[in-house]
Structure formats: C-alpha cells, structure tokens
Amino acid sequence: MTKPTAAEPRPDRVRHSVQAGVTRLRRSWPALLLTALLVVLMVPAALLVAPGFLGPELPAPPPPAPAWQQAPARLSPEAGLTPLSASASIPLASSVTAQVEPLLKADGGGTFTGLVQDALTGQVLFDRGGSDNRVPASNMKLLTAVAALRALGPERRFTTSVKSGPAAGQVVLVGGGDVLLAPGESNGEQVMGHAGLATLAVGTVEALKAAGTSGEIKVLVDDSLFTGPALNPVWAEGDVAAGEVAPVYPLALNSARYDPAVTTGPRPQDPAMTAAEEFAARLRTAAAAAGLTVAAAVERSPVPASASGEEPGKPAVLAEVESATVARQVDLMLQASDNYLAEVLGRMAAVAAGHAGSNDGATAAVRAQLADAGIPVDSIQLVDVCGLATGNQVSARHFADVVRAITTGTDGRLRAALDGFPVAGLSGTLDTRYRDDSTARGAGLVRAKTGTLNTVLALSGYVVDADGRLLVFSFIGNGLTPGAAGNRAALDRAATALAACGCR
Structure with a gap:
C-alpha cells in the first residue's frame, strides 16, 4: 500500500478542518445577521440624510415638446382660398x-x-x-x-346735419338719406347706428354755446330730400300693416323700426318726425348743462334748410354726423x-x-x-x-x-x-x-x-x-x-x- 506524500492532506485532517469551520460559522451567525440588519437600515437613512450634505436634488430635465408645440423652422404659406382659375373645366x-x-x-x-x-x-x-x-x-x-x-x-356716406333755422332760436334737423340712425351715441363699428342722435345733439349744443345763443331752442325737421308719396300705393295694405315696410323718408331711426332687434310688427308711420322728436329729447338733455331749454313741440321746416337765411354770426351748419358707407x-x-x-x-x-x-x-x-x-x-x-x-x-x-x-x-x-x-x-x-x-x-x-x-x-x-x-x-x-x-x-x-x- 502506497503511503501518502507530505503534500496531500489526510482525510481525517480534512474532516476535522471542515467540522471546525462549521462550528465557527454557527458561533458567528448572530453577529452576521445583526450586521446585515444594520446595513439594511442604514441605506434608507443615508438616502434621507444625504440631501442635507449634498444640497437639493436637481430636477429631471423636462421631456421634449411635441413637434406641433415647437417653434417652426420656417413660416407656413399664408392660408386662404386659392384663386379661381380660368383653366378650370366648364361643366357640360x-x-x-x-x-x-x-x-x-x-x-x-x-x-x-x-x-x-x-x-x-x-x-x-x-x-x-x-x-x-x-x-x-x-x-x-x-x-x-x-x-x-x-x-x-361704395365709399359714399350720407350726412345728417343740424343747421340754423329760418328764425332766431330755431335749429333744423336735416335728413340726408341716413335711415340707420341710432338714438344714442354714434358707433363707428356698426352699420345700424353708425351715426347717433345723442352725438349730434352734443355737437349742436357746443355750436350754440360758441355762438352765444341763449333762451329756448325750437327744433324743426327738414325731410324735403324725398318727394312724392311716402307710401307706394302698389304695396298691399296687409304688408304695410304687418310692418314689411313704412312710409319712406330721408331720415329715420333703426331703418324705421322702434327697436332694431324687433324686425316684425308695427313701425313708425312718420319716421322723420319720430327721429326729430328723439333728437329734440337728446338735445334737451345736452342743453340743460349749458343753461338752454328746448321746446317740447317739433315741427316741419316751412322751407328747405338750404333756402334758410343765415343769422349774423351763426354758421349754416351747427353739427353733423355721417352714416356707414354705401357698400356697408x-x-x-x-x-x-x-x-x-x-x-x-x-x-x-x-x-x-x-x-x-x-x-x-x-x-x-x-x-x-x-x-x-x-x-x-x-x-x-x-x-x-x-x-x-x-x-x-x-x-x-x-x-x-x-x-x-x-x-x-x-x-x-x-x-x-x-x-x-x-x-x-x-x-x-x-x-x-x-x-x-x-x-x-x-x-x-x-x-x-x-x-x-x-x-x-x-x-x-x-x-x-x-x-x-x-x-x-x-x-x-x-x-x-x-x-x-x-x-x-x-x-x-x-x-x-x-x-x-x-x-x-
């Protein structure tokens, strides 16, 4: 039987060494378990404490904006309908x-x-x-x-003016074709109501004050621009009664409606006088602050304003407002x-x-x-x-x-x-x-x-x-x-x- 060399461990020695290692491991197991537990607890604690030493965490970069939110590299061509082409096919x-x-x-x-x-x-x-x-x-x-x-x-406008009357203390409201007048202030953004009687009244009072006018003012109306029957005799009475049309004059409020939002039903039967009475009311309000009074009654001018004589020191035209363009x-x-x-x-x-x-x-x-x-x-x-x-x-x-x-x-x-x-x-x-x-x-x-x-x-x-x-x-x-x-x-x-x- 061959003897083992000095370099080879004997089986009994190997077995003894293994047994000793296992014994040492058993003895140290509680310490190892405690160490592992401490490591597990220390990691979260370190994460919580670290920002205090390292400073605030930098925010994550935002995700890139979608393409439709990014600034364009070049502008798109102007949008709109393409021009009609004469080369388009003519239908059969x-x-x-x-x-x-x-x-x-x-x-x-x-x-x-x-x-x-x-x-x-x-x-x-x-x-x-x-x-x-x-x-x-x-x-x-x-x-x-x-x-x-x-x-x-297309660019023509109609003028509603106030002129000096044929006698002292009179003013004449002259219809120039604008039947879309508003009772209040002029609104240049609108067609209906582009010119307003309240604005015209304020301008009239300013002119009267500048001329040194005092006492009572009487309002006349000149609607002589239109002639002939104001109501066409061929129109059916039922249509007129239903408010399809009204007697035609060269000045009116709201296209001869009491309310521009109500386009059916009765209409003024004398739209020029209705407008003149509204102007007189607005003039009365504006004149009160200037110490002027305005007579309650409104009458038609006996002669066209263009034929009225001018009083010394008074302008022929005291104030005027203009309509929207003919195109509008x-x-x-x-x-x-x-x-x-x-x-x-x-x-x-x-x-x-x-x-x-x-x-x-x-x-x-x-x-x-x-x-x-x-x-x-x-x-x-x-x-x-x-x-x-x-x-x-x-x-x-x-x-x-x-x-x-x-x-x-x-x-x-x-x-x-x-x-x-x-x-x-x-x-x-x-x-x-x-x-x-x-x-x-x-x-x-x-x-x-x-x-x-x-x-x-x-x-x-x-x-x-x-x-x-x-x-x-x-x-x-x-x-x-x-x-x-x-x-x-x-x-x-x-x-x-x-x-x-x-x-x-």
Whole structure:
C-alpha cells in the first residue's frame, strides 16, 4: 500500500478542518445577521440624510415638446382660398341640366324658371324659361344694389346735419338719406347706428354755446330730400300693416323700426318726425348743462334748410354726423333683405343722378344704371325697388346677368356687394336653411339672395362647383302653393347640386 506524500492532506485532517469551520460559522451567525440588519437600515437613512450634505436634488430635465408645440423652422404659406382659375373645366350643359332639372319641381301649384351660367364666359348651362319675366320678390334688391353702388359709389356716406333755422332760436334737423340712425351715441363699428342722435345733439349744443345763443331752442325737421308719396300705393295694405315696410323718408331711426332687434310688427308711420322728436329729447338733455331749454313741440321746416337765411354770426351748419358707407349699407340690405333701406338707397341713387327722390325716380334710376352696366332692360317692369310689389317683372336671365356683373364684371365698384350675399346655412336670410341631408353639401358654399312673397320664391346667386368653376344662377317660382315646404327645398337642392357638380 502506497503511503501518502507530505503534500496531500489526510482525510481525517480534512474532516476535522471542515467540522471546525462549521462550528465557527454557527458561533458567528448572530453577529452576521445583526450586521446585515444594520446595513439594511442604514441605506434608507443615508438616502434621507444625504440631501442635507449634498444640497437639493436637481430636477429631471423636462421631456421634449411635441413637434406641433415647437417653434417652426420656417413660416407656413399664408392660408386662404386659392384663386379661381380660368383653366378650370366648364361643366357640360347636358350634365348640369341632368342634375338640376329633376330637382326644380313645384310642390303643388305653380312653376319654376331658372338659368345657370358660367360666370367668366356667360355660357348658358341650364335654361328653363330663363328669359320669361316673373315676379321676383326680394331678388329685386340685387338690381337696387347695382344702381346704388354705381350711382353713389361704395365709399359714399350720407350726412345728417343740424343747421340754423329760418328764425332766431330755431335749429333744423336735416335728413340726408341716413335711415340707420341710432338714438344714442354714434358707433363707428356698426352699420345700424353708425351715426347717433345723442352725438349730434352734443355737437349742436357746443355750436350754440360758441355762438352765444341763449333762451329756448325750437327744433324743426327738414325731410324735403324725398318727394312724392311716402307710401307706394302698389304695396298691399296687409304688408304695410304687418310692418314689411313704412312710409319712406330721408331720415329715420333703426331703418324705421322702434327697436332694431324687433324686425316684425308695427313701425313708425312718420319716421322723420319720430327721429326729430328723439333728437329734440337728446338735445334737451345736452342743453340743460349749458343753461338752454328746448321746446317740447317739433315741427316741419316751412322751407328747405338750404333756402334758410343765415343769422349774423351763426354758421349754416351747427353739427353733423355721417352714416356707414354705401357698400356697408348695401351689404346690410342684402343680408337682412331690408325693404325700407332698399327703397331709400333707390331714392338716393335717383338724387345722385339729378332726378327726384321719389318712387318713380328710384325705379328710373335702377333701370338707367342697369342699362349703363350693359344689362338689357327693355322687358323689365319695375314698380318699386325693394321687391314687395307683385307688379315687378324681371327674368332669371336678368338676375344671372346682374350676379355676373357683380362677381366677374369690369366695374370694380360692384364687388362691394359680394359680402352682402347670404351664405347657405350660415348668415342672413339663409342662416337656417341647408341643414338636411339633401342640401347639407351646399352649406357654406352657396351664396344667394332670397325672395319670398305669398306665392313667390326666388334664389339668385353664385357658387364654385366641385371642379373650381364659378357659376351664377337664378331660380324663380311663381304661382306657388303658399306655405308648401317642398318649394323652398327645391330651390336649395338645385343650388346644392351646382355646388357638388363635377359635371364634365
């Protein structure tokens, strides 16, 4: 048997060494466990105490902002509608007719006529009796808008002034065509109420004080700018009683309304005197602080203020206020379909042309301005200029021609009427229409003047079709069943078809 070398441990010695190590480990186990426990407790304590020695912990950097919140490296191009292109395809007349024809059906009695044209070329794309004269209702206001913008100019304003009276102690309120006067202070941001009687009264008192006036002041009113019957005899008594219109004078409050927010019901029957009495009340308030009194009664001036003699030391004009521009008044007339304002603008167009400020002068002025604009008028019959009368006779072709003149004609003054066209589903007399599935595609796209009488409906305006082509249209229904809902829907669906048309 071989003996182990000195370098090799004997088995009994190995076993003894292992047993000794285990014994020592057992004896030291409580100390090791205590040490581990102390380490576990010291780590959190150190974390709590460390900031006191190291200072506050720096906040973590914020996450990067999303791309849409970061400053752009370059500016985006200016937003807006792209200009119309003359190269856009003109719709096929056969396709337009196929779209419009089945929609333009009367609900009950009566018939519709209509015309659709390409705005740039005048090419007729749909024609159903387009040259036949019809009762146009308030589409008449489109003709009046053209006449006013041409005869007066878009930037023209109407002046309401106070002048020295024909006798001492008298002042004359002179109507200059502004029927949108407010009783209070002027508000230059508004069309209705751009000029205010309270502002005019303050200016008048200042002028009277500067002239050394004392005693009682008497107010006269001069409304001689307009002549002839103030109430057109062709207007139905029921329409006048319902407040569709009022006697026409060259000055009035709120377009001859007691309250501008109430557009139905009774109206002043002498709007000029109503305005003069309100001015006298405002003058009385302003004059009290200056030691002046104002007589209660207001009378019409016996002679026009322009013919009144001037007292020594007194200016002819004591104070004046100006209306909103004709362009803004035309927009209001079209958006709200304001009969009273239309009649006044027609008379002012007549005065500007050197004619009488009467109904006959207004209708003659409208015809003359249309003819000068290149629109044939031989077959047109006009008995008022607001469209309330049923004796007016105008064709859909005439209205399409007028809309073409406004949108693409050579007379840039007429562009001022574009904002006045109500927008389908959004503004003016179209704000509550184009809401159902059959017309929703026209909402925001169709821009058109409405017309409504008992048996008459009309819609004339413009639209850009699906291919980017500008189209003008006029649809007129006469002899319709009063109140039949399908008739208005027929007009709106026909116009919507044009907006959605990719009719190539």
